[in-house]
Amino acid sequence: MPQPQTHIIQVEMTLDGARGDEIIGMPVWTPGSYLVREFQRHVQDISASGHNGQPLSIKKIDKNHWQIDGAMRDKKMVIRYQVYAFEHSVRTSFVNAEHALINGASVFMYWKNHLSAKQTVDLELPESWSTISTSLEPYDNRKATRFFAKDYDELVDSPFEIGNHHEIRFEVAGKPHLIAIYGTSNYNDSTLIEDFTKIILAEKAIWGELPYNRYVFIFNLGDGGGGLEHKQSSVMFARRWTFTDKHAYHSFLSLVAHEFFHTWNIKRLRPEGLGPFDYDQEAYTENLWFVEGLTSYYDELLMLRSGFYQPDDYLLSITNEINRLESKAGKLHQSLSEASWDAWIKFYRPDEHTDNSTISYYNKGALVGMLLNLKILDASNGEKCLEDVLRLLYQQNYYDKDKPFAEKDILSATEHISGVPMDEFFSQYIHGTAELPYAETLHLVGLKLDTTKAGDAAYMGIEINESNGRFLIRRVVENSPAWTAGINVHDELIALDGFRVTQFPPIYLKERRAGDRIIATVSRTGILQDISLTLGSPPESILGLSRVENPSDDQKLIYQTWLGTAWPDTLNR
Numbered sequence: 001m002p003q004p005q006t007h008i009i010q011v012e013m014t015l016d017g018a019r020g021d022e023i024i025g026m027p028v029w030t031p032g033s034y035l036v037r038e039f040q041r042h043v044q045d046i047s048a049s050g051h052n053g054q055p056l057s058i059k060k061i062d063k064n065h066w067q068i069d070g071a072m073r074d075k076k077m078v079i080r081y082q083v084y085a086f087e088h089s090v091r092t093s094f095v096n097a098e099h100a101l102i103n104g105a106s107v108f109m110y111w112k113n114h115l116s117a118k119q120t121v122d123l124e125l126p127e128s129w130s131t132i133s134t135s136l137e138p139y140d141n142r143k144a145t146r147f148f149a150k151d152y153d154e155l156v157d158s159p160f161e162i163g164n165h166h167e168i169r170f171e172v173a174g175k176p177h178l179i180a181i182y183g184t185s186n187y188n189d190s191t192l193i194e195d196f197t198k199i200i201l202a203e204k205a206i207w208g209e210l211p212y213n214r215y216v217f218i219f220n221l222g223d224g225g226g227g228l229e230h231k232q233s234s235v236m237f238a239r240r241w242t243f244t245d246k247h248a249y250h251s252f253l254s255l256v257a258h259e260f261f262h263t264w265n266i267k268r269l270r271p272e273g274l275g276p277f278d279y280d281q282e283a284y285t286e287n288l289w290f291v292e293g294l295t296s297y298y299d300e301l302l303m304l305r306s307g308f309y310q311p312d313d314y315l316l317s318i319t320n321e322i323n324r325l326e327s328k329a330g331k332l333h334q335s336l337s338e339a340s341w342d343a344w345i346k347f348y349r350p351d352e353h354t355d356n357s358t359i360s361y362y363n364k365g366a367l368v369g370m371l372l373n374l375k376i377l378d379a380s381n382g383e384k385c386l387e388d389v390l391r392l393l394y395q396q397n398y399y400d401k402d403k404p405f406a407e408k409d410i411l412s413a414t415e416h417i418s419g420v421p422m423d424e425f426f427s428q429y430i431h432g433t434a435e436l437p438y439a440e441t442l443h444l445v446g447l448k449l450d451t452t453k454a455g456d457a458a459y460m461g462i463e464i465n466e467s468n469g470r471f472l473i474r475r476v477v478e479n480s481p482a483w484t485a486g487i488n489v490h491d492e493l494i495a496l497d498g499f500r501v502t503q504f505p506p507i508y509l510k511e512r513r514a515g516d517r518i519i520a521t522v523s524r525t526g527i528l529q530d531i532s533l534t535l536g537s538p539p540e541s542i543l544g545l546s547r548v549e550n551p552s553d554d555q556k557l558i559y560q561t562w563l564g565t566a567w568p569d570t571l572n573r
């Protein structure tokens with residue numbers, strides 16, 4: 001990176017042991033993020049040379065592969081290319097005058113048919129940069145800028161943060177951990193060490209071990225959020241001033257718990273389809289509900305286990321999760337397994353119809369994880385839980401054989417641990433779109449749902465974007481009054497019954513009741529239209545979860561085993 005301010009990375013790739021014509025390729029996606037991103041879009045100025053530096057012909061043969069015409073004597077081929085790296089996200093690469101975040105799949109090409117070969121990486125940094133943070137092992141002790149990966153998968157699964165960022169080193173259970181943070185902020189080193197240690201130990205307690213030699217957390221602080229998991233590291237983005245605001249800091253820690261949970265669930269215990277990877281096309285699985293959904297279930301539960309949440313904070317988190325799913329008409333159209341399979345074209349490519357037609361496998365997967373856990377706890381009288389299923393699968397599939405699991409493995413492990421048939425649960429809630437059995441399942445732990453009364457408040461079923469005093473419709477809820485009447489996304493809402501809309505929700509709606517007919521005036525492609533519609537009632541939502549008045553001993557026992565905290569006594573219930 002001689003000129004990082006230009007965002008250009010100069011890559012020199014050496015094929016050692018080439019045998020004539022060779023093919024190289026750029027991944028079209030990066031594991032953990034299920035979207036074809038076409039990383040080859042940012043490749044330019046490619047050339048190749050042979051054993052004594054003579055130019056070799058290199059030809060692009062499809063969108064992401066190049067063929068080099070070499071001779072048998074060209075045992076060493078060198079390919080040079082540039083990558084434009086200016087997309088700052090956890091899944092892409094970014095270089096500027098201050099630092100570089102390198103996500104391997106968007107920078108390093110692979111040598112076709114040689115993905116299992118050992119890889120060596122040498123980094124050439126601008127003179128003023130002094131720090132490289134990565135989970136890759138140094139090649140040897142002589143050169144701090146040379147790293148080793150046992151194969152291509154490991155190379156692209158090991159991001160780099162490079163520049164003059166801050167590093168915090170600490171040990172947990174005898175293993176070194178590193179927090180690498182780019183970005184001025186208001187965090188405190190010792191608080192981070194203390195809180196990360198709690199999370200790491202809580203997750204170790206679930207899985208039984210820390211399955212790595214060293215772990216690296218990479219953070220870029222700015223205005224974004226999100227994370228991407230790797231086998232020995234993770235990359236997370238967070239807002240800069242997150243660390244002194246309790247609510248924001250809890251969201252941050254929950255993200256840390258999530259990405260770290262993937263150390264086991266997806267990076268080691270992985271479903272068929274997700275590794276070894278084909279970097280040229282989509283990798284399909286029906287099981288993202290397991291690897292992402294259950295990870296989302298545990299990231300919040302771990303906030304309670306690690307002492308960051310009180311039980312009521314956790315119950316609020318479940319309430320929000322339920323409302324998120326129940327507010328989407330998509331729950332009737334798409335199952336968890338379909339959402340997983342179609343992540344590439346639906347979840348990762350949302351549009352105005354997304355909430356009407358799809359669900360999130362994070363959201364519904366977390367809820368199904370909770371329900372499954374409570375069913376197992378109930379069936380085993382509090383003796384067993386979902387973690388026993390995770391440990392069994394981890395042992396059988398990863399530890400014993402290092403092979404991916406099939407869905408039948410999850411089903412049989414769940415039945416083995418709980419001692420009851422689970423096929424109906426799987427067919428209804430994972431492959432089907434049946435309403436989730438919240439009330440009956442939460443009753444097992446002495447909780448009940450408090451729902452709102454729909455009442456006769458007036459409801460249209462639209463969401464808007466406000467811009468310069470204009471109210472542009474961005475979503476029309478399926479089967480709502482607006483949907484039925486033919487109000488469209490992109491329409492500008494001008495007036496209701498002739499009264500100009502000056503705020504949203506329109507204050508005029510308070511004057512009307514469900515069942516009233518009104519005229520909505522909209523501007524569609526610049527032409528005013530009057531649309532008649534019958535107002536409805538807002539859908540029910542859940543106000544919260546509360547504990548039942550007189551819990552049975554069984555309810556109290558399962559509640560306590562589930563949350564790791566005793567049922568509160570009457571006084572402070």
Ligand SMILES: [Zn+2]
Binds near residue numbers: 229259262291292
């Ligand atoms: Zn995840």
